Amino acid sequence: MLWSIRGHEKKDRSVADIFRQLVNRHPNKVCFIFEDQEWTFQQMEDFSNKIATIFKSHGYKKGDAVALLLENRPEFVGIWLGLSKLGVITPLINTNLRKSSLLHSVNIAKCQALIYGAEFFNAVTDIASSLDAKLALYRFGSHPNAMSIGLKEKDLNAILVDTPATPPVVQEKGGHNDRLLYIYTSGTTGLPKAAIITSSRYIFIAAAVHYVGFLRNSDRVYTPLPLYHTAGGVMAIGQALLFGHTTVIRKKFSASAYFSDCLKYKCTVAQYIGEMCRYVLAVSPKKEDQEHNVRMIFGNGLRPQIWEEFVKRYNIPKVLEFYGATEGNSNIMNVDNKTGAVGFISRIIPSVYPISIIKVDKDGEPIRNAKGLCQVCEPNEPGVFIGKILPNNPTRAFLGYVDQKASEKKVVRDIFTKGDSAFLSGDILVADDLGYLYFKDRTGDTFRWKGENVSTSEIEAIISNLINYRDCIVYGVEIRGVEGKAGMAAIYDENGTLDVNKLTVDIKEQLPAYARPQFVRILTKIDLTGTFKLKKKDLQEEGYNAEKIQDKLYYLDAKLGYQLLTREIYDQIQQGTIKF
Known part of the structure; x- marks a missing residue:
């Protein structure tokens, strides 16, 4: 490559x-297929x-x-x-x-x-x-x-x-x-x-997709992702522009049409983003599920909790899961189908690829040793993923943003020797004993409760499975007078069909006490980004304030499970008479 x-x-x-x-x-x-047009x-x-x-x-x-x-x-x-x-x-x-x-x-x-x-x-x-x-x-x-x-x-x-x-x-x-x-x-x-x-x-x-994914000349690539982002606009479109593959473009993603399209256009390689896989799984089973000729899917964010179910239901021989940021200089890929992994780092010769996972504090800032240098995480120890900047190597340069100030915030200096630098991803990853890498969370999204670190993305994935793959956003909220942040889950339930009592039972079975959301908010509408990421900043700021929020709110009573959170209950929580 x-x-x-x-x-x-x-x-x-x-x-x-x-x-x-x-x-x-x-x-x-044929370069591009779009609806009934061929270019x-x-x-x-x-x-x-x-x-x-x-x-x-x-x-x-x-x-x-x-x-x-x-x-x-x-x-x-x-x-x-x-x-x-x-x-x-x-x-x-x-x-x-x-x-x-x-x-x-x-x-x-x-x-x-x-x-x-x-x-x-x-x-x-x-x-x-x-x-x-x-x-x-x-x-x-x-x-x-x-x-x-x-x-x-x-x-x-x-x-x-x-x-x-x-x-x-x-x-x-x-x-x-x-x-x-x-x-x-x-x-x-x-x-x-x-x-x-x-x-x-x-x-x-x-x-990277072409060579690491071993794409063949005869492969047809399917993308329903927006072309204004890197995944659709570079990874998928690049297969046509740079390697001569026929690429099928869909105007907008449709969960029910995903594999029907792949069958219709004879696609052999299809692109995904993790949240899409959850939507596709939620569609009722049909014959197209296994009649297609897709031999590989590539993308990022396929959660380990649904990985095996997805590949089994849709008979997908290979998943090329990758991890990387648009502006980053070190993308990694899962080349050997290891369930849940986003890539691999050699334990024998770790310097073969200029990436590392370094120790950080709760705010995502590097923890330095006595010499003022960063420290590499041990196996199974979560830390922030970094990509070493090698300015004379175009594939390792950090190009950053148009806004120079924003670019500077993403660079960490004096990592392993004085004067060296790296791209700071802001993502928490962990490497196992063999060197397989797994995505954990974004820095700032992980929070501490009852002395334990809680990963929002892990909890989101587990709860989503319990509620028929509905959208779920997990975040930490402060309770007056209580150390740390309590978990809160906002669940999309447009038609009011969520069984809160069943949710109580399932969450107690599936999650340890410290990881259980103490509050639940029922959303009747939801705000997604173009890559199906859920916007949590506004939800986090509103917290569980029953005086401001029109949506239904619940709090977790240790004995009774999730109970309706009224204004009176909210006042009691603020006064400290209801404890967590």
């Missing part, structure tokens, strides 16, 4: 350069050339940023691929964002233009008056109200019709180490941060 990447680096090849080689090799092979490699090349020609003629040049707000479709890829031929960077905007967070994402990337799909016309109209007056707007697709609102924009579809498909002559093109995309973090806490993706980083991430 590294040999092939070095070959691209020596010849200063960008993603567009590698794609052009594939077009020359098999112009008529050949030549058609994708022609479309991206048109985009490059349009934006060149409009004065855009290397180093400019043109944001893209568009739902999943082949043109999404064609637009940023075309812009990259000019050396223009494309910030990929999360399609769920609105108002202040949408405005923030456009502004932080210092964009000269925004290309948006007609379906986001209202979202763009909402922020139009706050956008920089010099920012050009390009609409993709038609919208009936466009003229009446008076938004000054260019109709990209109309311009495309008269544009030739020949590649434009470019003075300065994007190279191997130049910025290609900005991909935003999910924003589960705070506003999204724009992570820098160069062509070299894009190639490295996609190549």
